[in-house]
Amino acid sequence: MTFQVIPMKISDLANNTGEWLRGTGAESDIVISSRIRLARNVARFPFLSRTNIKQKKELEEIVRNKIKEAEITSDIHYINLADIDPIERLFLVERHLISREHAGGEGERGVAFGKSETISLMVNEEDHLRIQVIRSGFELKEAWKTIDGVDNKLEKKLTYAYSSRFGYLTACPTNVGTGMRASVMLHLPALGMTHHIEKVFNAVMKLGLVVRGLYGEGTQVSGDLYQISNQFTLGKSEQEIIEIIESVIPRITSYERMARKALIAESREQLEDRIWRSYGMLKVARMISSEEIMHLLSQVRMGVNLGIINTIEIKTLNELFILTLPGHLQKLEGRELNAQQRNIIRAAYVRKRLEEI
């Protein structure tokens, strides 16, 4: 059992991405990833908004040590967020290892994650502990199995704040009960292009689910990437919540496939032109903004799914969505970059990656 409490080198991660981007698993042409997180708090401690510096430090120590003792995976690393700089924190946000709130927080807090980046454990985020599991493709049930197991191991070491009436007690009452947020990230370019996406949102909201952008709450949708997740956490079991999401996803993916077919049937030339132009842009452009690259990658990704382009792997495109984000570019370059510098380096990086193919 190795457990590195000493901060690992974040730059070691910069050239790779987590396993959840490899483009495998059910429906992975449209479903990028499935993610579940559980919010947990340690009994007999206040929630973080009411802890003093000493209690917060104590909590960080307790939870960090219990994660270590619980032997969750053999290769878990721990990073204290107070020890790293803002670019590195942004880098971890972009990889979905920590939340934006966690990155922007204060004081003693950290994250533990395995080498495959499938499991991550945030210490002292909004709650004392947030466990997260991400898997490639449409694999919510498998993600639940994994996270349930991790939670069981931790629960043997930690006494959670729990009541039989309200379930797992959380700092924000919107998470109380199961403390679970299950979400599925979808790539829906054709529904966007044909303006049918609103219909999907309305149907999803009627089921008590919410639609969000790539980085969760309050983030803008870009690259036609959407996250669908549960809003309610109380009154339904974890399995029931997962079943509700699982029941709606195949309907959305088949709707997206229908929209793609319709686009091909009605305007094949225009669609192909759009996709090839996007591909060309990625191969030749000298400056690309983060907004533009999301759009270009989205178009090319659909082109690969439709067999229009067959020289690039889905995995490469999934990775490029993350590797070309500001934190990653700055980490790769090893220095702080302004927007223009990033645009130049982003374009160069993508050109290089596409030349390798």
Add this chain to the structure above:
Amino acid sequence: MKCESCNKKHATVHLTEIIGSTKKERHLCDECAQGVNTQLAKIPSPTEILTSLINQVAPEISEMSKIVCPVCGLSYLEFRSNGRLGCPMDYTIFRKGLVPLLEKMHGSTQHVGKVPSKAGKELIKKSELMQLRNELNKAVEKEDYEKAAELRDRIYDLSGDTNED
């Protein structure tokens, strides 16, 4: 700007009086302002205005507004203004205000789902029973009687050893 009454201290209170069509401005220091205008006292403070507004919008708050958690020191009003609870005990202390809020947020106020093993075997059994009963209701709704019978047997088995039901 010096206070126009004592002419010594810095003027921090700026009053505008409008009588008929004439407008009169006065610039006073804290002390003089208190002595000069007794009418000021009659103007409700922002907190009072807020409380009266809250009373109209969310009556539960006025009833709960005096409650402060003895464990973490959070008041119910603070909770309602920033949406975050201070400690696990708040769920008990603020229960009366929380229950309708939870109902609105989740459409339910009773946890169904995972129970930590430390919470005790009885509790786990209770929760399992609750889930099975839920499933049973669903099976009956769907007229899946085969599944319903199976669930019924499982409920009997489970509740049998506790003499519950």
